[in-house]
Amino acid sequence: MIHLLLTAVMAGASAGCAMNPVSGTPDLVFMSESSEVNIGSTNDAKIREKYGVYDNPELQAYVQQIGQKLAEQSHRKNLGYHFTVLDSPEVNAFALPGGYIYITRGIMAYINSEAELAAVLGHEIGHVTARHGVRQHSAATATGMVGAIIGVATGVRVSQDLFNVLGNAMLSGYGREHELESDRLGAEYMARAGYDPQAVIKVIGILKNQEEYEKKTAAAENREARIYHGVFASHPSADKRLQEVVGEADRYKTLSAPYVGRENYLKQIENLSFGTVKKAGVLVGNRYYLPESDLSFDFPKGWSVQPALTSLTTVSMASNDQQARLQLDIHDLDKDVTPDEFLKRHMQLNDLPKGESVKGLSQPSFTTILPMASGFSANETRVTVMHYNNKRLLLQGTAKTPGAFATADRVFLALAGKLRPLKAEEKTAVERRGQGQRLRVIRAVSGDSFATLAKKSTLEKYSEETLRLINDKFPDGEPQAGESIKIIE
Numbered sequence: 001m002i003h004l005l006l007t008a009v010m011a012g013a014s015a016g017c018a019m020n021p022v023s024g025t026p027d028l029v030f031m032s033e034s035s036e037v038n039i040g041s042t043n044d045a046k047i048r049e050k051y052g053v054y055d056n057p058e059l060q061a062y063v064q065q066i067g068q069k070l071a072e073q074s075h076r077k078n079l080g081y082h083f084t085v086l087d088s089p090e091v092n093a094f095a096l097p098g099g100y101i102y103i104t105r106g107i108m109a110y111i112n113s114e115a116e117l118a119a120v121l122g123h124e125i126g127h128v129t130a131r132h133g134v135r136q137h138s139a140a141t142a143t144g145m146v147g148a149i150i151g152v153a154t155g156v157r158v159s160q161d162l163f164n165v166l167g168n169a170m171l172s173g174y175g176r177e178h179e180l181e182s183d184r185l186g187a188e189y190m191a192r193a194g195y196d197p198q199a200v201i202k203v204i205g206i207l208k209n210q211e212e213y214e215k216k217t218a219a220a221e222n223r224e225a226r227i228y229h230g231v232f233a234s235h236p237s238a239d240k241r242l243q244e245v246v247g248e249a250d251r252y253k254t255l256s257a258p259y260v261g262r263e264n265y266l267k268q269i270e271n272l273s274f275g276t277v278k279k280a281g282v283l284v285g286n287r288y289y290l291p292e293s294d295l296s297f298d299f300p301k302g303w304s305v306q307p308a309l310t311s312l313t314t315v316s317m318a319s320n321d322q323q324a325r326l327q328l329d330i331h332d333l334d335k336d337v338t339p340d341e342f343l344k345r346h347m348q349l350n351d352l353p354k355g356e357s358v359k360g361l362s363q364p365s366f367t368t369i370l371p372m373a374s375g376f377s378a379n380e381t382r383v384t385v386m387h388y389n390n391k392r393l394l395l396q397g398t399a400k401t402p403g404a405f406a407t408a409d410r411v412f413l414a415l416a417g418k419l420r421p422l423k424a425e426e427k428t429a430v431e432r433r434g435q436g437q438r439l440r441v442i443r444a445v446s447g448d449s450f451a452t453l454a455k456k457s458t459l460e461k462y463s464e465e466t467l468r469l470i471n472d473k474f475p476d477g478e479p480q481a482g483e484s485i486k487i488i489e
């Protein structure tokens with residue numbers, strides 16, 4: 001199923017040959033358990049800052065409780081597990097080494113029972129117990145991905161994929177074999193904890209439908225799709241190997257009538273935020289608004305926001321012809337550090353090419369072109385650092401070819417020069433718009449259909465299809481009288 005691996009620093013990795021907790025055979029993993037936990041906890045802070053923690057203590061406690069129940073049945077029950085619901089509309093879940101597991105509110109809207117939630121969490125626990133992240137860690141080190149997630153560029157070579165690191169890790173996941181192993185382990189932990197392992201197949205089916213529909217609409221809108229990484233090519237109903245590994249878990253069942261917990265789960269997600277909220281920024285017409293940072297800018301014509309790479313602190317943009325990319329990162333400002341000094345430290349460079357300040361800005365700024373080759377860019381990156389109220393803004397722009405760079409560079413500079421705070425009326429409008437939609441659970445009555453529910457919904461587009469997808473009724477199911485149905489208000 002899922003995977004976004006966020007690797008990071010080589011936190012005191014100690015060489016050694018440890019026993020694999022799952023197989024019990026020696027594992028050529030050069031890392032101790034305490035180093036694993038160290039990587040997890042160091043990056044936990046970054047993840048929380050980047051995505052934001054969903055503000056609902058009851059829901060957090062519920063997810064922690066279900067996760068803990070599964071972890072106690074796992075091959076590494078002594079590890080301290082931390083389950084966190086992130087305030088992100090992305091449909092995702094992932095694990096860091098050492099027992100740090102995340103699930104987005106975005107994916108929670110698509111889940112329909114406690115057993116399905118357990119399937120997602122159990123799968124992530126499987127990645128932790130089988131130490132997939134640790135194994136991937138070495139691969140990531142080799143390819144220079146390490147460090148980018150925490151924004152530490154160790155010179156030209158590592159910063160080559162500043163834009164793509166997160167995206168690539170999300171899309172590549174752990175690969176088919178590790179995903180299947182996690183599905184198998186997750187199913188086992190579920191069975192031992194009293195859930196029906198078949199919920200694994202069920203939830204992957206729901207997410208597969210979401211993926212197919214999302215890919216279609218994203219292509220039509222010329223934007224990146226928000227999908228669950230690691231849902232494999234075939235539909236789970238036709239995926240023999242997945243069915244096999246889940247079927248094997250039946251022998252661990254402790255209950256003849258396993259717990260499903262549909263109504264209980266739906267009660268827990270009543271009033272859940274749905275879709276994008278103001279914090280992540282809003283594009284209205286040709287202006288992009290970031291109310292949290294009191295910042296707005298002219299959005300480049302012929303460009304789109306990349307939702308999968310945009311977060312509380314990052315706005316990621318790409319030209320519609322996919323020839324150029326631009327990323328804006330917003331951080332708290334340490335005023336003692338000048339823009340050029342910051343850039344040197346951030347990129348770990350001894351010297352910077354000659355630069356200048358951004359025209360039209362009254363606050364300190366520095367912009368230059370760094371010679372950086374990468375998988376994406378030709379060989380240049382426009383880097384701009386600006387002080388903006390109490391924030392430091394870092395803009396990085398690249399393009400595929402020198403010709404595309406020359407064109408895009410005008411866009412990079414124009415955007416930097418036209419930043420401004422929000423006007424009072426804009427603030428009100430954006431905040432109202434950004435309060436976001438909420439998920440509610442109703443009892444369907446005779447005559448209800450997704451068409452009629454869609455008409456009453458605040459969803460702006462694809463409302464009927466979205467309601468079917470989140471209710472596991474895609475493509476043509478209808479609500480049955482008396483059934484609990486999720487709607488979006």
Ligand SMILES: [Zn+2]
Pocket residue numbers: 001002003123127174178179182230
């Ligand atoms: Zn996975």
